[in-house]
Amino acid sequence: MDKSAVSYQGVSLSYDEGITWALKDFSATIPQGKITAIIGHTGSGKSSLMNLTDGLLLPTEGELVVMGHQLTATTKQTALNELRHSIGFVFQFPEHQLFADTVLADVMFGPLNLGVSSQKAKVAAQAALSELGISHPFYERSPFELSGGQQRRVAIAGVLAMKPKLLILDEPTAGLDPDGQQELLTLIKKLKRAGLTILLVTHQMEQVAELADQVLVLATGKLVFSGSPRELFADPLLLAKHHLVEPQAVTFAHQLTETYPELFDHFPITLTELADALAEKLRGAES
Amino acid sequence: MKTAMIKIENLNYKYAHQNKLTLNDLTLQVPAGQWLAIVGKNGSGKSTLARLIDGLLETPSKTIWVDGLEVNTENIATIHQKIGFVFQNPDNQFVGATVAADVAFGLENRQVSSSEMPKVIEQALTLVKMQAFRDRAPEQLSGGQKQRVAIAGALALKPQLLILDEATSMLDPEGRKDVLTQLAKLRDQGELTIISITHDPDEVALADQVAVLDQGKIVKQASPAVVLNDQSLIQRIGLVQPFSLMLRDQLKARGIKVPTNYLGKGALYEWINQQLATKA
Numbered sequence A: 001m002d003k004s005a006v007s008y009q010g011v012s013l014s015y016d017e018g019i020t021w022a023l024k025d026f027s028a029t030i031p032q033g034k035i036t037a038i039i040g041h042t043g044s045g046k047s048s049l050m051n052l053t054d055g056l057l058l059p060t061e062g063e064l065v066v067m068g069h070q071l072t073a074t075t076k077q078t079a080l081n082e083l084r085h086s087i088g089f090v091f092q093f094p095e096h097q098l099f100a101d102t103v104l105a106d107v108m109f110g111p112l113n114l115g116v117s118s119q120k121a122k123v124a125a126q127a128a129l130s131e132l133g134i135s136h137p138f139y140e141r142s143p144f145e146l147s148g149g150q151q152r153r154v155a156i157a158g159v160l161a162m163k164p165k166l167l168i169l170d171e172p173t174a175g176l177d178p179d180g181q182q183e184l185l186t187l188i189k190k191l192k193r194a195g196l197t198i199l200l201v202t203h204q205m206e207q208v209a210e211l212a213d214q215v216l217v218l219a220t221g222k223l224v225f226s227g228s229p230r231e232l233f234a235d236p237l238l239l240a241k242h243h244l245v246e247p248q249a250v251t252f253a254h255q256l257t258e259t260y261p262e263l264f265d266h267f268p269i270t271l272t273e274l275a276d277a278l279a280e281k282l283r284g285a286e287s
Numbered sequence B: 001m002k003t004a005m006i007k008i009e010n011l012n013y014k015y016a017h018q019n020k021l022t023l024n025d026l027t028l029q030v031p032a033g034q035w036l037a038i039v040g041k042n043g044s045g046k047s048t049l050a051r052l053i054d055g056l057l058e059t060p061s062k063t064i065w066v067d068g069l070e071v072n073t074e075n076i077a078t079i080h081q082k083i084g085f086v087f088q089n090p091d092n093q094f095v096g097a098t099v100a101a102d103v104a105f106g107l108e109n110r111q112v113s114s115s116e117m118p119k120v121i122e123q124a125l126t127l128v129k130m131q132a133f134r135d136r137a138p139e140q141l142s143g144g145q146k147q148r149v150a151i152a153g154a155l156a157l158k159p160q161l162l163i164l165d166e167a168t169s170m171l172d173p174e175g176r177k178d179v180l181t182q183l184a185k186l187r188d189q190g191e192l193t194i195i196s197i198t199h200d201p202d203e204v205a206l207a208d209q210v211a212v213l214d215q216g217k218i219v220k221q222a223s224p225a226v227v228l229n230d231q232s233l234i235q236r237i238g239l240v241q242p243f244s245l246m247l248r249d250q251l252k253a254r255g256i257k258v259p260t261n262y263l264g265k266g267a268l269y270e271w272i273n274q275q276l277a278t279k280a
Helices: A046-053 A077-085 A103-113 A118-131 A148-160 A178-193 A205-211 A229-233 A236-241 A248-259 A271-286 B046-053 B076-082 B099-109 B117-127 B143-156 B173-188 B201-206 B224-228 B231-236 B243-253 B265-279
Strands: A004-013 A023-031 A035-039 A061-066 A069-071 A087-090 A166-170 A197-201 A214-219 A222-227 B004-013 B023-031 B035-039 B064-066 B083-086 B161-165 B193-197 B209-214 B217-222
Touching (some): A004 A046, A023 A061, A023 A214, A035 A046, A046 A061, A046 A166, A046 A197, A077 A087, A103 A148, A148 A178, A178 A197, A178 A205, A205 A248, A222 A229, A248 A271, A248 B243, A248 B265, A271 B243, B004 B046, B004 B193, B023 B193, B035 B173, B046 B193, B083 B143, B099 B117, B117 B143, B143 B161, B173 B201, B201 B224, B217 B224
Parallel strands (some): A035 A214, A087 A166, B035 B193, B035 B209, B083 B161, B161 B193
Antiparallel strands (some): B004 B023, B209 B217
8 A cells, every 4th residue: 555645534625614615525645656647627626725735725624634744724824834845836837936036046045945054055956957957057047048948947946956755736838848848747757756746737638648646636626536547548438527638549549449349458548558559469460 | 723812922021129030031822711820939930920911010011912902001901801810818809898798899890780790799609619608707718718709709700811829729629629620611611711820730730731930931831741741840840740640650660660651640540440450
């Protein structure tokens, strides 16, 4: 059994004292060291869930345990500070929050703010920048001179420099060109290998198929699915009901199984898996 | 031979504050009833070109003709009657208090009679599947829904030429497919010439021809099949390959002898099906 980084037990959240519920009776666990994708439409409760996990909001009812910290409606603000040290939250379009004169100063700001010495902050910032492929010559440049993809990486480095154990990414590839998107996906895999627990909020089903170990689907504040991407994409009714578009590889594979129901031993959900499976069959066809 | 809806000859354009030409000696024709996709990286001059066609920037004399009329101050009012222009950011073009009022705004400007108006609005909203939202305020809509309304507003005016500047970028994949299919239908009925600036390979695939802009020059003009099949070009201009070609190339990398020409999703599916059938 996986250890859980976060567990939600009957969590409900209302912004208007119980007239409407942004989140209702939500129970789930986020396994440590894995990537969990959170999907759902605007207004499904995704943002509320992220804000609760980061301790920015407290539940109206129920409790959650985040990295060993228990949070309920009556948790004191002071108790949240320590929790926030272990969580990194990369908001949508995080480059909009860049502000310092230089790239290095921007990335050092987070650790300095946590009370780390400037020497240690610099080491942490340099390590984070190098992880994101931002090299030394960029350190003294203004972040605003960089391309959009580079700015995004600097902003993420600012979060990683605080050495979080849980990383929340809200639509991390939105607005990036294909190359920039691919770079970020590679980075997310690398961070997972380094032991981080990752919560990924995304609309991109291709990313869910490629990256996620677990998927949680939210609709109008309720959990409507929890399972592996393969289980999710194998359920056309559920996908249609929640207007989720399956990855193109899944559509293509489904089409082929209409003619050849036994074609796949292991149903492919990514392009790589589809190509692997088809290549094996087609090699057989050539001989 | 159809007449040209757009004719562009030796167009050069430079913004006052820049040293470099944004558009460099562009020559291009779009026959009436055709769809031209314009692709290229950010800053390649795509949006500038679209704005010059619509006379939103000062168009150099004797460089652009729309439906036979030179784009100049004298003709611009007539030309605007022929063109529907949809920008990327729908917030900058939403003027009505509700969805229906927004579509009505353009019609009122054209002095469409009030008895005719509800029908025209209904038709346009149905085309983009927004009829159920006719009484919603813009702040109750998602970005993609506002983009649909913007497209409905442009189509309600029955333009001869529709210019889309990344106008479907905020739509989800399902919604984008819906809207593009409707536009392709209007084109196929011969009612509409379309120019679309886009990064979406599926949108490119619907066009009749594709112009690839790079640093203000057209570096390639060809059918979608030819452009999309040119992998190095596609990468250079930051387009994603269509799914069918990604799969084809992945199969090739695994030692499968695949066709080298452009294959849409349907054609690749047929080819794989055939290969599998020979095995069975």
